Structures are given as C-alpha cells and as structure tokens.
Amino acid sequence: MRTWSDFFSMGGYAFYVWGSYLLSLLAIGGEVLFLMRRKKTLNRISLEEQKTK
Amino acid sequence: MNLYKYASPVNFYPLAGKLIPWFSIPAAILFVLGLYIGFFIAPTDFQQGDAYRIIFIHVPAAWMGMFLYVLMAIYAAVGWAFNARLASMMASSISITGAMFTFLSLVTGSLWGKPTWGTWWVWDARLTSTLILLFLYIGFISLQAAIDDPRRADRAGAVLAIVGVINVPIIYFSVQWWNTLHQGATIRILGKPTIAAPMLTAMLVMLAACWLYSVAVVLIRLRCIILEREQTAALASEATA
Numbered sequence: 001m002r003t004w005s006d007f008f009s010m011g012g013y014a015f016y017v018w019g020s021y022l023l024s025l026l027a028i029g030g031e032v033l034f035l036m037r038r039k040k041t042l043n044r045i046s047l048e049e050q051k052t053k
Numbered sequence: 054m055n056l057y058k059y060a061s062p063v064n065f066y067p068l069a070g071k072l073i074p075w076f077s078i079p080a081a082i083l084f085v086l087g088l089y090i091g092f093f094i095a096p097t098d099f100q101q102g103d104a105y106r107i108i109f110i111h112v113p114a115a116w117m118g119m120f121l122y123v124l125m126a127i128y129a130a131v132g133w134a135f136n137a138r139l140a141s142m143m144a145s146s147i148s149i150t151g152a153m154f155t156f157l158s159l160v161t162g163s164l165w166g167k168p169t170w171g172t173w174w175v176w177d178a179r180l181t182s183t184l185i186l187l188f189l190y191i192g193f194i195s196l197q198a199a200i201d202d203p204r205r206a207d208r209a210g211a212v213l214a215i216v217g218v219i220n221v222p223i224i225y226f227s228v229q230w231w232n233t234l235h236q237g238a239t240i241r242i243l244g245k246p247t248i249a250a251p252m253l254t255a256m257l258v259m260l261a262a263c264w265l266y267s268v269a270v271v272l273i274r275l276r277c278i279i280l281e282r283e284q285t286a287a288l289a290s291e292a293t294a
Binding site for chain 2: 010046
C-alpha cells in the first residue's frame with residue numbers, strides 16, 4: 001500500500017473491509033452510547049430522590 | 054484489607070468506579086495502536102489481498118464472544134450456588150457485551166466470507182455453533198428481562214448459562230471435528246513465518262484492547278445494575294412500610 005487511494009480501495013475489497021470496521025464502530029459505539037444514557041438516567045433519578053428527601 | 058467486604062454490591066460500587074479508567078483508557082490506546090499496526094505495518098496477504106484485514110476485528114470479537122460466555126456462566130453459577138448477588142449482577146452485565154461481540158464476529162465473518170468464499174453465509178459447523186452462541190446470549194438476556202424478581206431471574210439465567218456452556222468447546226473444536234469451510238484461524242498465520250509477526254501482533258493488540266474494553270463496560274454496567282436494583286429494593290421497602 002503506497003498511496004492513500006490504494007489504502008482506501010483496499011485492493012478492491014473496500015466494501016468488505018471498511019464495512020466490517022464501520023459495523024464494529026457502530027456496535028461498540030452503540031453499546032457505549034446506550035450505557036452512558038442508562039447511567040445518565042440513573043444519576044438523574046438519584047438526584048431527584050435526594051431533592052425530595 | 055478485608056476482601057470479602059467487596060462481595061457486597063454497595064461496597065463494590067465505589068471500587069468499580071475507581072477501576073474503570075484503568076481499563077477504558079488503555080483500551081482506547083490499544084484499539085488505535087492495533088489498527089495502526091493492522092493497516093499500516095502488516096503487509097497485504099498474497100492469497101487474500103487486503104480482505105484479510107477483517108481478521109483484526111473478526112478474530113478478537115469471536116474470541117471475546119466465547120471467553121465472555123464462559124465467564125458469564127461462571128459468575129452466574131457462583132451467584133446461584135453461593136447466593137452471591139454481586140456475582141449474578143456481573144453475569145447480567147457480561148451478557149450484553151458478550152452478545153455484542155458475538156454479533157460482531159458473525160457480521161464481520163459474513164463480510165469476509167463473501168469475497169473469500171463467495172457467500173455471505175453457510176450452514177457450516179463453526180458458523181452455526183456461533184449463531185447458537187448468539188441465541189444463548191439473547192435467551193439469557195430475554196429470560197432475565199422477562200422475570201420481575203431479580204433473584205429468580207438470576208437463577209433462571211444461571212440454568213440457561215450453565216447448560217449453554219457445552220456450546221463453547223463445540224465452537225472451538227468445530228474446525229477440527231467437522232470438515233468445514235472455516236479456516237483454522239491461527240494455523241494459517243503460523244504457517245507463513247515471513248508475514249507472521251505484524252499480523253499476529255495487530256491481532257493480539259486488538260484482542261487486548263477488546264478485553265480491556267469489555268472489563269470497562271462491564272464494570273460501568275455493573276454499577277448501573279447495582280443502582281437500579283438498590284433503587285427498586287428501596288421503592289419496594291417504602292411501599293410496604
């Protein structure tokens with residue numbers, strides 16, 4: 001792999017190689033995103049509880 | 054220091070919080086390093102061209118799917134046998150990440166299968182047993198979600214997780230026991246010593262990154278589960294008081 005266009009074309013396998021890594025990013029990023037949202041909701045609930053007490 | 058103290062969810066909660074950055078930050082660094090080695094240092098494979106570069110995520114994801122299943126089953130069994138709530142929560146936390154990696158190994162495998170085998174999917178022993186692994190994870194997650202009482206959900210999940218462990222050696226040895234289309238993963242790499250080093254290094258760095266990532270997200274989720282269950286317990290005691 002010498003040039004950037006060679007790099008992006010992946011010897012003609014661009015769809016499969018980049019598709020794999022895009023899906024990996026979506027799966028891992030999605031897991032982190034959902035987890036952060038779950039955490040945020042929980043923190044909000046516990047804050048509200050403290051206020052009412 | 055009394056280690057047994059940390060078997061209690063309330064005591065483990067702050068410890069887990071302190072541990073998380075020790076895993077999440079190295080995970081991010083190793084993901085970048087592994088991809089750098091995999092894409093810029095590892096040479097093009099003379100048989101498969103650049104399509105083989107899917108290996109750097111496919112193999113670690115497949116290994117994590119299996120490792121995490123065994124780990125989940127052990128935690129579920131300990132939680133059941135010793136009535137240890139924290140261990141059962143750990144099993145629930147692991148199940149999501151394990152399912153994510155198993156799903157990833159199947160889709161990246163499919164994207165690799167199309168250019169190298171000419172098909173997205175075959176009902177081959179390794180692929181089928183990996184699909185069963187995904188179904189076991191989904192079964193565990195839905196079973197737990199379907200039962201309201203958390204300790205009953207833990208016990209039901211434990212039974213499923215323990216029975217399903219038999220599938221893991223089947224996946225692992227499937228390429229030896231049956232005549233399959235799937236290659237014996239590491240054999241190919243070890244067979245070509247000239248290109249072995251950077252390819253193997255990239256794969257192992259990515260595997261380490263996936264491990265560290267898994268520990269970090271499992272601990273974050275474990276903290277969420279502890280909070281959720283404590284809150285539910287508090288609500289329940291308020292209602293009965």
